Amino acid sequence: MTTVDRTQVFLLPDLGEGLSEAEIVEWRVAVGDVVTVDQSVVEVETAKAVVDVPCPYAGRVVALHGAAGEVRPVGQPLITIAPLDGGDEPAGHATYREEERAGSGNVLIGYGTGHGSTTRRRRRPRLALAPEPVDAARADTAPAGHTAPGVGTVAADPARSPAALVISPIVRRLARDHGVDLTTLSGTGPGGVIRRADVEAALTVPAVRLTAVPDPQVASAPAGDGDVVVPLTGVRKVIADKLSRSRREIPEVTIWVDVDATGLLETRAAINAATPDAPVSILALLARICLSGLRRFPQLNARVDTEAQRIVQSAGVHLGIAAQTDRGLLVPVLRDAHRLTTAELAAELAATTAAARAGSLPPARLTGGTFTLNNYGVFGVDGSTPIINHPEAALLGIGRIVDKPWVVDGQLAVRKVTQLSLTFDHRVCDGGVAGGFLRHVADCVERPALLIAAV
Missing domain, CATH: 3.30.559.10 (Chloramphenicol acetyltransferase-like domain)
Incomplete structure (x- = not known):
């Protein structure tokens, strides 16, 4: 029997004139959560404002594309939703199918959830390289240096062993700015993933500081002790x-x-x-x-x-x-x-x-x-x-x-x-x-x- 992929990938919508990207500030939902039509799923910061983004689909979240601090281009996958089976429908969500078919008509700058049935709703084309939805366990335990579909790249330094499991770009930036050697840390996240809290805790331990961390992507001198580092973002x-x-x-x-x-x-x-x-x-x-x-x-x-x-x-x-x-x-x-x-x-x-x-x-x-x-x-x-x-x-x-x-x-x-x-x-x-x-x-x-x- 052939399994039909019924998931729906919501792409980051057009957020206004001249805006081509947005930085993820905070996810409002997690993998496994049930969402309804027009429920706010993520807060993003654009060049102009901080915006709550509602999702035009109802169902269960199977993948979040991007972590807090990551910049996503307009038109790229943002969240993947799978339809609920009848038995999975929790109390209070009995009408989610009707809501999705009808659409609320709410509009966020350049898109809306529709005003008619799903067959008439205008959908953005699915990109050929759109990540496939996966569960959190697969994403968190992806091999070092490989992409965890729907989440991001698990970064590793090939010159060091063992490799550091890091998903969030903001964690890597925090470690780089403060001279923290990620390979010396033990991650407390699922599958040993290093989280922001792990880096912040390491800032009080001198042994994990690097004396020199040349980074070809950073043209300026490394930040010194006591320096305030303000990312040039948003x-x-x-x-x-x-x-x-x-x-x-x-x-x-x-x-x-x-x-x-x-x-x-x-x-x-x-x-x-x-x-x-x-x-x-x-x-x-x-x-x-x-x-x-x-x-x-x-x-x-x-x-x-x-x-x-x-x-x-x-x-x-x-x-x-x-x-x-x-x-x-x-x-x-x-x-x-x-x-x-x-x-x-x-x-x-x-x-x-x-x-x-x-x-x-x-x-x-x-x-x-x-x-x-x-x-x-x-x-x-x-x-x-x-x-x-x-x-x-x-x-x-x-x-x-x-x-x-x-x-x-x-x-x-x-x-x-x-x-x-x-x-x-x-x-x-x-x-x-x-x-x-x-x-x-x-x-x-x-x-x-x-x-x-x-x-």
Whole structure:
């Protein structure tokens, strides 16, 4: 009798614009667990956010493809599910077959679990090299240097004996960073697999430290005792890659001007006194002023398409707001900001920055900006020469607002002064356009009534 393989392999789905991979943070299920349609099975970290990934299949988990800390490309196997036999169906899961046939319609960025029967559900093609599902015992006891299907590579150093049984890449990285010789450890995992806890325990035993561990994959000097090692992964890696690309490709220029913001603060106080239930922030007023400037100088609301050798000016303004979070610098985007009123801008800014700091923004909200506003004054600094948020063409920065002596109508007075800086891509415009934009912004900050005339 021929055995039919009825397992379903769920591939890592498209997680948003420009995202080609994700790092596994934590598995929510284990081999042998029963899952239902749309149950969250793994937490992954992309370049944009930490995301819970729901599985579109119901059944029993027979393989997890990848360990915590491992980076998986989009389209590669993530989890293998086998259908339950009637007798295996536990209490509370009696309707899992109906759920799977119907699908919930829930969507995670670029995929959904379907809205109809399984015969109509759009499935991604199974890759030719997709690992076959196996049980945990086979995976954990795979010979050194061979691949445990569905789990990862059991690493071994051919120059040492006995070989070290390690499945998790994060364990190997931890050992390498701290100079721990894996061949001296006895693994406490199934089949003698070395776990993270084994490496951490060995850090207190000097005998397992290596005096020199040359690693051809590590170009920098080994970390010394007491050094803090921060892996360049996730958001930090994307920030580094994006800013490096921006600095390599964009011939950027920064210009700046000091402005008297006393009138802007007085205008904000008047607005908030009239509408106490919908307060407006200084950042919202500056966003409104930027939108006015971009209406006059659309050359700065653009990007350079190097492959097609052209400059593309965007029809709408998708305003990026630089926000410092626990996970690093993020730039959430307010779509079609030019269509929002000042009150709507204030509300959207407050909600968006709060969501960014909480890590709850979907990846789609962190891409597609056309111009960025950066309020680095919150860090107590006056000026900056920021790097443009690639592929945008310009970024406006605002320093802290402080009391300074200022000449008003020929008399010295104490005023609220700030510094505005504009960093722009010299390929999209020359100094006349950039200077005109910055001067318009400065004039509106000093005399907010000009905004009415500019509408």
